[in-house]
Each structure stands twice: as structure tokens, then as C-alpha cells.
Amino acid sequence: xxxxDIARSTTGVLRRLPWWTGPIAVTAALVGFGIxxxxxxxxxxxxxxxxxxxxxxxxxxxxxxFLPAWLSPAIFILWLPLGFRATCYxxxxxxxRAFFWDPPACSSKAQQxxxxxxxxxxxxxxxxxxxxxxxxFMYGSFVLLVFLTIDTVRAFLPEGSFGIxxxxxxFLVNVSLLWTYSLSCHSLRHVIxxxxxxxxxxxxxxxxxxxxxWLSVLNRQHALWAWLSLFSLLITDxxxxxxxxxxITDFRxx
Amino acid sequence: MSDSAAEQKGMASKAHAEVHSxxxxxxxxxxxxxxxxxxxxxxxKEVEYEIEAIEGMVVLDAVLKIQAEQANDLAVRWNxxxxxxxxxxxxxxxxxxxxCKTRVxxxxxxxxxxxxxxxxxxxxxxxxxxxWNYGVSAQIQPFTTSEQAPFTxxxxxxxxxxxxxxxxxxxxxxxxxxxxxxxHKHPEFAGPRFFVRSQWLEMxxxxxxxxxxxxxxxxxxxxxxxITKCCSEVCPVGIHITDNSIIPLKERVADEYYDPAKWLMxxxxxxxxxxxxxxxxxxxxxxxxxxxxxx
Ligand code: SF4
Ligand code: SF4
Ligand code: FES
Ligand code: FES
Numbered sequence: 001x002x003x004x005d006i007a008r009s010t011t012g013v014l015r016r017l018p019w020w021t022g023p024i025a026v027t028a029a030l031v032g033f034g035i036x037x038x039x040x041x042x043x044x045x046x047x048x049x050x051x052x053x054x055x056x057x058x059x060x061x062x063x064x065x066f067l068p069a070w071l072s073p074a075i076f077i078l079w080l081p082l083g084f085r086a087t088c089y090x091x092x093x094x095x096x097r098a099f100f101w102d103p104p105a106c107s108s109k110a111q112q113x114x115x116x117x118x119x120x121x122x123x124x125x126x127x128x129x130x131x132x133x134x135x136x137f138m139y140g141s142f143v144l145l146v147f148l149t150i151d152t153v154r155a156f157l158p159e160g161s162f163g164i165x166x167x168x169x170x171f172l173v174n175v176s177l178l179w180t181y182s183l184s185c186h187s188l189r190h191v192i193x194x195x196x197x198x199x200x201x202x203x204x205x206x207x208x209x210x211x212x213x214w215l216s217v218l219n220r221q222h223a224l225w226a227w228l229s230l231f232s233l234l235i236t237d238x239x240x241x242x243x244x245x246x247x248i249t250d251f252r253x254x
Numbered sequence: 255m256s257d258s259a260a261e262q263k264g265m266a267s268k269a270h271a272e273v274h275s276x277x278x279x280x281x282x283x284x285x286x287x288x289x290x291x292x293x294x295x296x297x298x299k300e301v302e303y304e305i306e307a308i309e310g311m312v313v314l315d316a317v318l319k320i321q322a323e324q325a326n327d328l329a330v331r332w333n334x335x336x337x338x339x340x341x342x343x344x345x346x347x348x349x350x351x352x353x354c355k356t357r358v359x360x361x362x363x364x365x366x367x368x369x370x371x372x373x374x375x376x377x378x379x380x381x382x383x384x385x386w387n388y389g390v391s392a393q394i395q396p397f398t399t400s401e402q403a404p405f406t407x408x409x410x411x412x413x414x415x416x417x418x419x420x421x422x423x424x425x426x427x428x429x430x431x432x433x434x435x436x437x438h439k440h441p442e443f444a445g446p447r448f449f450v451r452s453q454w455l456e457m458x459x460x461x462x463x464x465x466x467x468x469x470x471x472x473x474x475x476x477x478x479x480x481i482t483k484c485c486s487e488v489c490p491v492g493i494h495i496t497d498n499s500i501i502p503l504k505e506r507v508a509d510e511y512y513d514p515a516k517w518l519m520x521x522x523x524x525x526x527x528x529x530x531x532x533x534x535x536x537x538x539x540x541x542x543x544x545x546x547x548x549x
Binding site: 089092095096097105107109112114118121122123124125128129132133134135158163186187190194195197198199201202206207209219220222224254 | 262281287337343347348349408410411430432434435437438439446456457458459460461477478479480481482483485488494496497502504505506507508509511513534
């Protein structure tokens with residue numbers, strides 16, 4: 001079945017679901033992820049198993065002896081990816097709809113359930129004006145991604161020489177999805193080419209236009225990358241936790 | 255006439271013939287029930303009509319059949335019947351749709367409730383007064399250039415402009431946008447249709463106008479949009495309104511009003527917020543500033 005057919009039949013099925021299923025599912029997934037991250041970070045001050053470092057704890061900053069033990073690297077690091085996602089245009093849509101019901105869905109029936117009255121609706125002018133800072137989180141996230149890429153290379157070096165394990169493949173998928181998600185960012189697309197009106201008038205315009213068009217292809221599926229990379233982060237951390245707890249052993253392929 | 259043109263013509267006349275053979279296409283014994291809003295600005299109610307089903311019938315066909323056979327005073331607006339003019343927008347089961355593009359059989363097994371678009375005042379039955387939109391349109395700075403037409407423009411500079419140009423002004427995005435529909439921010443919010451138009455103008459390589467101030471401080475109100483994408487879901491010509499028009503404009507507004515680094519640069523250069531028309535500029539502004547262009 002072609003991708004288009006799958007997309008069409010899925011949207012067909014989704015359209016028949018009652019309007020509140022969307023917001024409830026998104027709320028459940030985001031709250032679930034939030035709880036997982038919070039509990040993990042509170043319970044465990046490290047996320048390292050042999051040559052694997054959990055993406056929540058990378059790079060391993062902090063840990064100085066004068067700092068209390070609960071101040072794990074995760075606490076120093078996580079505000080950045082969390083801020084990146086919290087100000088992301090896709091997640092904004094998701095939580096305005098799912099948490100604030102502003103609106104929960106598009107049909108007239110759903111819009112009548114909007115919680116906020118017209119006097120109180122401010123859109124992105126009041127508190128949410130802070131979401132405009134997204135581009136700075138984006139810059140920071142690319143720095144983090146460099147560390148996560150190094151961690152992935154290390155994941156392919158069990159005992160110092162090259163090897164492929166189930167864990168290393170999980171790392172590879174995770175870091176690829178994180179790159180794709182970050183590269184599909186609307187703010188990046190703007191910085192690269194969206195801000196230019198006339199490519200043939202500026203230096204390097206042609207390269208910028210090509211990069212812009214390429215990023216636009218990724219950008220079309222930004223929501224998909226947002227979800228896939230969220231799940232891959234979760235799976236990577238769970239995998240390391242299970243290794244640490246001795247519940248599973250790593251499976252070596254090569 | 256080339257072969258393929260002749261073939262196409264043959265096909266077209268065949269299609270025409272089919273339209274006129276309604277009798278044969280009637281689905282034996284099958285009928286559709288439509289609940290249509292009858293009333294005006296003061297109020298009204300749904301009235302149920304039953305009509306004989308015809309294969310491939312669109313909701314506009316059904317409404318026109320009802321108008322012809324059962325309710326001669328039923329008001330409905332339409333022109334092209336080909337999803338081009340944007341006149342026939344109405345709401346079917348609470349969602350904006352082009353009546354001429356929506357097949358009745360899509361609603362097989364569901365009830366079909368047809369209402370006028372609700373973000374604007376109802377005139378009568380299925381017709382709303384959308385003239386507010388023309389007023390907003392008139393307030394947007396039109397295409398402005400110091401160059402003399404005809405222009406030389408390059409494909410790579412205008413390829414992004416085809417998408418916003420597809421708009422047929424059906425105003426269904428305006429209707430579904432909760433900022434207008436639920437929060438009635440008409441005096442301070444231009445709505446998705448006009449973000450599409452503004453994006454087209456702002457990204458135009460020859461345009462020297464500046465609409466960022468209008469969008470942020472003026473009645474554009476782009477910050478009132480919370481990018482929840484209902485507009486993108488309903489656009490009949492598939493414009494990615496939120497992703498390709500609104501977010502790019504929000505990013506430009508952020509450049510001008512919310513980016514501390516850019517703010518600092520402006521302070522140093524002595525320029526005020528909202529005075530840029532995008533970072534690229536145009537060939538002529540570059541020419542004036544002595545920037546070398548490769549065109
Ligand atoms: S994305 Fe913005 S303009 Fe479009 S419907 Fe939602 S609030 Fe309105
Ligand atoms: S942008 Fe799309 S939905 Fe809005 S008026 Fe134009 S064609 Fe209609
Ligand atoms: S818009 Fe989603 S990451 Fe930037
Ligand atoms: S009648 Fe022209 S768009 Fe439907």
C-alpha cells in the first residue's frame with residue numbers, strides 16, 4: 001500500500017472517532033512521559049551502563065562532590081530539551097488543544113467546549129509570548145545533539161572495539177530521530193531560508209534555498225518526528241534502566 | 255487539434271452526457287435526508303428534506319434539488335460548481351465544506367446537517383455575509399515596489415509563492431478559526447486567510463512593503479493565533495496555512511520583536527522594531543545599499 005493510501009485510510013478511521021479522543025490521547029502520552037522523566041530523574045542519579053549513557057544524563061555535567069547527590073546531570077541538562085519541546089510549534093498546538101482545550105478540536109461541537117471565554121482568550125500574547133524564545137532552545141539543542149551523537153559512537157564501541165549490539169542500534173535509531181526532529185524545526189527552517197525574500201539577491205542564496213527546500217520536506221512531518229523521537233528517548237532510557245537493574249542482558253549481533 | 259486534445263474533448267463531452275442522464279443514474283429507491291438551516295440573523299431552525307438519491311451527487315446538487323422541487327425560497331450561494339470560486343462554503347455537520355465538492359455519499363449512515371458558516375452574520379438560510387473579510391483585506395498594505403513592471407523574476411525566488419496564491423477565498427479557514435468563531439476577535443484579528451495573503455506579500459522578492467507591524471501591533475493580531483491548525487485542516491485547496499504562512503510570519507515577528515540578539519543589533523544600527531521587511535530585502539534595496547547580486 002502506498003504511503004498516501006495508508007495516510008488516507010488512517011485519517012478516514014481517525015475522522016470517525018469522537019472529537020475528544022485526540023486531546024485525551026495526547027494528554028495521556030505527554031503526562032505519561034512527564035511522569036516517567038520526573039520519577040527517573042528523582043530516583044536515579046546516574047544513567048550509565050558500560051558504554052551506554054542514557055540521553056537524559058548526557059553530557060555528564062555536575063556530579064562535583066560538594067553538590068548534593070540528587071543533583072544529577074539530568075537536572076542540569078533536561079531543562080534544555082524540555083524547553084525545546086515545550087516551545088516547539090508542534091507541541092504548542094498539542095498542548096493548547098489537549099491541556100487547555102483552546103480549542104480541543106475543530107468541529108463546532110468541540111469548539112463549544114472551549115474552557116476559556118472570549119474575555120479571557122489571549123492567544124500567544126500573554127504568558128505564551130515566551131514561546132517566542134524557541135529559537136534559542138533550538139540552538140542549544142543542537143549542542144546537546146553533538147554530545148548524543150558522540151554517545152552513539154561510543155555505544156558502538158563495546159570494550160573499546162567496534163561491535164553492534166541491540167543497545168547500539170537503539171542508540172542509533174534514537175539519535176537519528178532526534179536529528180530529524182531538530183532539523184525539521186520551524187525556527188531552523190526560518191533561519192536557514194524562510195527569512196529570505198529573494199534568494200537570487202543574497203550571497204549564498206542558492207545554497208540557502210536548497211537547504212530550505214530540503215528542511216521543508218522534513219518539516220512537513222514535524223509532528224511525526226516529534227512523537228517518534230519522544231518514544232525513542234523513552235525506549236533508550238528504559239533499555240538502560242533494564243540493563244542496570246539486571247532484568248535483561250544486552251544482545252550482541254556482531 | 256492534437257490527438258490528446260481531441261481525446262480530452264471526447265471525454266469532456268462524454269462526461270457532459272452523463273450529467274444529463276440523471277434518470278439513469280438515480281439510485282433506485284434510495285433517498286437522502288438533509289436537515290437544512292432555515293432562518294436569518296434573528297434565528298431559525300433546521301428543516302428536514304428528503305430527496306431521491308442520484309449517483310455521485312454533491313451536497314450542492316442536493317440543496318439545489320430541494321430548492322427546485324420543495325423549497326423555492328431556500329437561499330444558497332454558488333457560482334462555479336467546480337471548487338474554484340469559493341462561494342458555496344457552508345457547514346456540514348459542524349465542519350466547513352465546499353458544498354460543490356462534498357459528495358453526499360461521504361455521509362452514508364450519518365445524518366446530514368447543513369448550516370451557513372457561523373463566524374459571520376447569517377443573511378438568510380445558507381448564506382452568510384462575508385463582507386467583513388473584504389474590509390480586512392483592504393487594510394493590508396498592497397504589493398509595493400519602487401521598480402517598474404514588467405519584472406524579471408527567477409523561479410527560485412517565487413516557487414514558495416504558488417501555494418498562497420492558490421487561495422480561492424472561500425473563507426472556510428476564517429469560519430473554523432476559534433479566534434474568530436468562538437472568541438469573536440474580529441476587531442483585532444485578521445484571520446488565517448489574511449495571514450496567507452500577508453505571507454505571500456512578505457515573501458515576494460519584489461515587494462518592499464512591511465506588514466510586520468500590522469501583524470504584531472495592528473489589527474493583524476497574528477499573536478492571537480495559537481497555531482492549533484484548524485484552518486489548515488479545512489482548506490479546500492490544501493494550503494498548509496499554519497506551517498507555511500502563519501508560522502513563518504510568527505518567526506519574522508519574533509525576529510523583530512522577541513529576539514534579544516536581533517534587538518541588540520537593531521539598537522546598534524539605530525533601527526526601530528517592526529521596520530524591516532524581512533532579512534533578504536529586494537534587488538532594488540540591495541542595489542541602493544550597494545550589495546552585489548548575482549542576477
Ligand atoms: S492555526 Fe491560528 S489561524 Fe489557524 S485556526 Fe488555529 S488559531 Fe486560527
Ligand atoms: S486559505 Fe484555503 S480555506 Fe482559507 S480562504 Fe483561502 S482557500 Fe479558503
Ligand atoms: S518547531 Fe518543533 S522543534 Fe522547533
Ligand atoms: S460553487 Fe464555486 S466553489 Fe463551490
